[in-house]
Amino acid sequence: MAEKQTKAYSESVVKAALIYNILHFIEWPTKDLEICIYGANEQDVSSFNLFPSSTKAGNALLVTFLHKNGTLLIPDTCQIIFITGEAKINTRQFLAKTKNPQSVTIGESRQFIKQGGMINFVHKGSNIRFEINADAFKKAGLIISSQVLRIADRVYMGDDNE
Amino acid sequence: MNKSVTPQKATIQSKLVLIIVTISTLSLLLAATLFTLVQLQEHRSTLIENLTSVAKITADNVQAAVLFENERDANKILSEFSSDSRILTAAIYTAEKQLFSFYDISKQNITRLYDFSAENGTYQFENDLFHIYQPISIQGENNIIGYVYLKANLDSLYQQLRHNILVITLIVISVLIITILLSSKLQKLISAPILELAQATKTIRDDKNYGLRVEHNEYLEIKQLSDGFNLMLSEIQERDNHLQQLAMYDELTGLHNRKYYIDLLNQAIARGLRKSQSHAILFLDLDRFKHINDSLGHSVGDEILQQTSQRLTLITRDDDVVARFGGDEFIFLLQDIPSLHHVAEMTDRILEELRMPFSYRHHSIVLTPSIGISLYPDNGETSEDLLKKADTAMYQVKSMGGNAHLFFTDAMNVEAQQRQNVEEDLHSAVIKDEFFLQYQPKVNLHSGEIMGMEALIRWKRKGKDLVPPNEFIPIAEETGLIIPIGNMVINEAILQTKSWVDAGLYNHRIAINISAKQFRQVDFLDNLKAQIEDNQISPEFLEIEITEAVVMENTDDAIAKMKKIKDFGIKLAMDDFGTGYSSLSYLKKFPFDILKIDMSFIRDMQVSNVNASIVKSIISLAHTLGLEVVAEGVEQENQATLLRDMNCDLIQGYLFSRPLNSVDVSSLLQKGSNLFDLMDRESPSSPTTKP
Numbered sequence: 001m002a003e004k005q006t007k008a009y010s011e012s013v014v015k016a017a018l019i020y021n022i023l024h025f026i027e028w029p030t031k032d033l034e035i036c037i038y039g040a041n042e043q044d045v046s047s048f049n050l051f052p053s054s055t056k057a058g059n060a061l062l063v064t065f066l067h068k069n070g071t072l073l074i075p076d077t078c079q080i081i082f083i084t085g086e087a088k089i090n091t092r093q094f095l096a097k098t099k100n101p102q103s104v105t106i107g108e109s110r111q112f113i114k115q116g117g118m119i120n121f122v123h124k125g126s127n128i129r130f131e132i133n134a135d136a137f138k139k140a141g142l143i144i145s146s147q148v149l150r151i152a153d154r155v156y157m158g159d160d161n162e
Numbered sequence: 163m164n165k166s167v168t169p170q171k172a173t174i175q176s177k178l179v180l181i182i183v184t185i186s187t188l189s190l191l192l193a194a195t196l197f198t199l200v201q202l203q204e205h206r207s208t209l210i211e212n213l214t215s216v217a218k219i220t221a222d223n224v225q226a227a228v229l230f231e232n233e234r235d236a237n238k239i240l241s242e243f244s245s246d247s248r249i250l251t252a253a254i255y256t257a258e259k260q261l262f263s264f265y266d267i268s269k270q271n272i273t274r275l276y277d278f279s280a281e282n283g284t285y286q287f288e289n290d291l292f293h294i295y296q297p298i299s300i301q302g303e304n305n306i307i308g309y310v311y312l313k314a315n316l317d318s319l320y321q322q323l324r325h326n327i328l329v330i331t332l333i334v335i336s337v338l339i340i341t342i343l344l345s346s347k348l349q350k351l352i353s354a355p356i357l358e359l360a361q362a363t364k365t366i367r368d369d370k371n372y373g374l375r376v377e378h379n380e381y382l383e384i385k386q387l388s389d390g391f392n393l394m395l396s397e398i399q400e401r402d403n404h405l406q407q408l409a410m411y412d413e414l415t416g417l418h419n420r421k422y423y424i425d426l427l428n429q430a431i432a433r434g435l436r437k438s439q440s441h442a443i444l445f446l447d448l449d450r451f452k453h454i455n456d457s458l459g460h461s462v463g464d465e466i467l468q469q470t471s472q473r474l475t476l477i478t479r480d481d482d483v484v485a486r487f488g489g490d491e492f493i494f495l496l497q498d499i500p501s502l503h504h505v506a507e508m509t510d511r512i513l514e515e516l517r518m519p520f521s522y523r524h525h526s527i528v529l530t531p532s533i534g535i536s537l538y539p540d541n542g543e544t545s546e547d548l549l550k551k552a553d554t555a556m557y558q559v560k561s562m563g564g565n566a567h568l569f570f571t572d573a574m575n576v577e578a579q580q581r582q583n584v585e586e587d588l589h590s591a592v593i594k595d596e597f598f599l600q601y602q603p604k605v606n607l608h609s610g611e612i613m614g615m616e617a618l619i620r621w622k623r624k625g626k627d628l629v630p631p632n633e634f635i636p637i638a639e640e641t642g643l644i645i646p647i648g649n650m651v652i653n654e655a656i657l658q659t660k661s662w663v664d665a666g667l668y669n670h671r672i673a674i675n676i677s678a679k680q681f682r683q684v685d686f687l688d689n690l691k692a693q694i695e696d697n698q699i700s701p702e703f704l705e706i707e708i709t710e711a712v713v714m715e716n717t718d719d720a721i722a723k724m725k726k727i728k729d730f731g732i733k734l735a736m737d738d739f740g741t742g743y744s745s746l747s748y749l750k751k752f753p754f755d756i757l758k759i760d761m762s763f764i765r766d767m768q769v770s771n772v773n774a775s776i777v778k779s780i781i782s783l784a785h786t787l788g789l790e791v792v793a794e795g796v797e798q799e800n801q802a803t804l805l806r807d808m809n810c811d812l813i814q815g816y817l818f819s820r821p822l823n824s825v826d827v828s829s830l831l832q833k834g835s836n837l838f839d840l841m842d843r844e845s846p847s848s849p850t851t852k853p
Binding site for chain 1: 305
């Protein structure tokens with residue numbers, strides 16, 4: 001049943017829904033949240049524009065698209081940074097520029113976790129699953145629910161980063 | 163044996179055990195029931211709490227699985243319930259109320275779905291099933307992302323309950339067993355002393371031994387009970403002894419009584435029959451005892467009876483029995499006598515022992531016994547017969563003057579029979595009026611004229627001669643016939659006197675003898691007054707003669723009665739003075755008018771001067787006391803002369819006239835006889851005059 005539904009939606013909508021669901025399993029230091037998307041295509045924009053303006057707990061949820069040709073300035077307010085597959089950037093350098101140490105980084109490249117990313121979307125057959133870098137969460141001082149860890153396709157801990 | 167011992171009545175013991183066990187059982191059951199109910203309630207709420215929290219945890223755990231639609235994860239979480247036997251079914255629904263994942267213990271399909279009409283977070287009981295409906299929410303109660311449904315089995319609850327009931331039942335049973343064992347020991351604390359009392363009662367009832375006592379001091383109440391019981395026993399014992407004493411012994415003397423004696427005699431007769439033994443029955447009566455009793459009072463009489471008993475007991479040997487038969491009669495039983503000589507020895511010893519004077523205060527009293535003896539088997543073979551014959555022999559001794567013993571002879575039976583006949587004839591004599599009066603004049607020693615008369619009773623016994631008064635008066639006294647006879651005498655004497663007075667022949671008193679029994683009648687004086695008034699005669703014509711024996715008993719009453727008689731106008735004479743214990747000094751106490759000196763003094767006057775001087779002093783003292791003196795039984799002229807010299811007032815006797823019938827008295831009165839005429843004419847030829 002769930003499989004049929006995912007088929008009906010585009011890939012970017014599924015990713016948006018996953019991000020929306022995941023953010024509820026993270027303990028945030030602030031109430032209001034801002035999601036910053038880097039390298040969004042048209043589909044992504046339309047998908048994230050469907051994003052609810054508030055969390056399920058009723059806190060404000062702001063979606064910001066970052067220009068890929070821009071100065072790579074990443075605002076301090078971004079708590080969730082989604083780097084799409086189309087960004088074609090050096091992840092490590094990109095992450096080094098993020099100013100908020102307690103932001104959650106989400107990516108969709110094979111090397112994203114190794115390069116210090118926190119959540120990475122992967123394709124498993126026709127489904128989109130995600131990997132979690134628990135070590136990175138730990139370093140950021142953020143707590144993610146174990147339920148998400150259980151659902152994750154793969155959880156990287158400490159040595160896995162090497 | 164006593165049949166009232168009913169078949170196995172409930173004992174105090176079993177009742178006490180029953181009470182203790184019942185109370186224990188009831189309280190245990192009540193406690194167990196309450197405990198079980200409380201436990202059931204506790205287990206139930208614990209189970210509810212437990213399952214509710216399981217549902218909540220499950221709901222939390224499956225948030226991500228539901229949200230990320232991860233069925234595999236949800237199934238994995240639910241499969242954890244396989245280790246919890248309580249959970250029968252678990253199911254997860256999406257927010258759209260679609261079944262998302264489920265677990266069933268028996269791998270069956272879900273039969274009951276989530277009841278979405280039920281309030282969220284509630285539960286339902288259905289028989290032994292328990293349904294929990296728990297919504298899955300995230301970031302606040304309102305964000306329901308799915309539902310968890312749990313179906314639990316309440317078996318564990320009931321199993322727990324069953325287990326508890328089993329344990330409690332075991333506890334109750336073991337406590338009851340302990341209670342029964344303990345109570346049968348404990349109840350003894352209470353029942354033992356009571357049972358002891360009951361046992362004592364039974365022992366006493368069976369053995370009739372009232373000497374038994376119960377000792378119990380442990381508890382106050384039991385002590386009171388046993389003390390009361392003992393006290394009761396003491397009283398019963400005392401009463402028993404007393405009754406036995408009364409039944410076997412004479413109260414006054416402490417000797418055996420008549421009943422006991424007769425029992426012993428019957429036993430002796432039975433034994434005698436078997437072993438050819440001979441026994442002797444001695445019937446002893448104290449001579450003149452009645453006189454002592456009458457003249458000195460009953461207390462003296464009782465004292466003498468006691469002293470006699472002591473003396474008789476002293477000389478009685480072990481095998482022999484002495485008993486008080488009644489009154490002044492004692493009776494011996496000499497068992498298995500070897501010879502008549504042995505009996506004679508015994509009677510001699512009795513006579514010897516009683517010869518010594520009895521002393522009572524200032525009195526020294528001599529009493530002699532009359533002893534009649536009958537022998538078994540010679541004189542009879544029944545106690546009744548033997549006693550009667552000993553009695554007859556005793557009477558024979560009495561009639562011969564007493565102070566002796568006689569063996570029963572058949573001849574005595576004849577005399578006894580005669581006496582019996584007299585008694586029978588006396589009864590019919592009263593009815594047939596066979597009595598009549600004779601009158602003996604009394605004459606004045608100075609004028610020689612008739613100054614009075616004494617009425618004397620006579621009995622003309624049918625087909626026989628006149629019976630002398632001394633032969634029937636005692637029997638009349640004994641039988642009580644003296645009362646009708648005495649009334650007849652009074653009536654007859656009054657009637658006769660009145661006729662002489664009315665005829666102008668006589669103007670003096672008529673003296674009537676009154677016996678002791680008659681005088682003591684409560685209505686004696688009223689009776690006398692009635693007769694006097696009925697016959698319209700003045701009481702001054704009457705004189706009553708009584709012997710000292712009449713007034714010696716109940717002296718105060720007697721004096722009071724005498725005074726009333728005197729106040730009524732009747733004179734009182736003391737009859738036969740000198741035969742009893744007559745002392746001149748006590749004459750002063752009694753209001754007599756006349757003193758009649760007994761004929762024995764008159765007869766002996768001429769024998770010695772001493773006797774004459776006694777008569778003289780009696781006359782002079784009587785005069786000092788203001789009494790008129792009459793000498794009885796004057797038969798000779800010289801007696802009359804002597805008495806006249808002694809200043810005696812009147813004489814009565816054969817010298818002037820024998821007792822005469824009324825007709826002869828009438829003619830004597832008409833003639834106007836005078837003593838001196840008679841003396842002048844008859845004295846020379848008097849046959850009794852001494853040469």
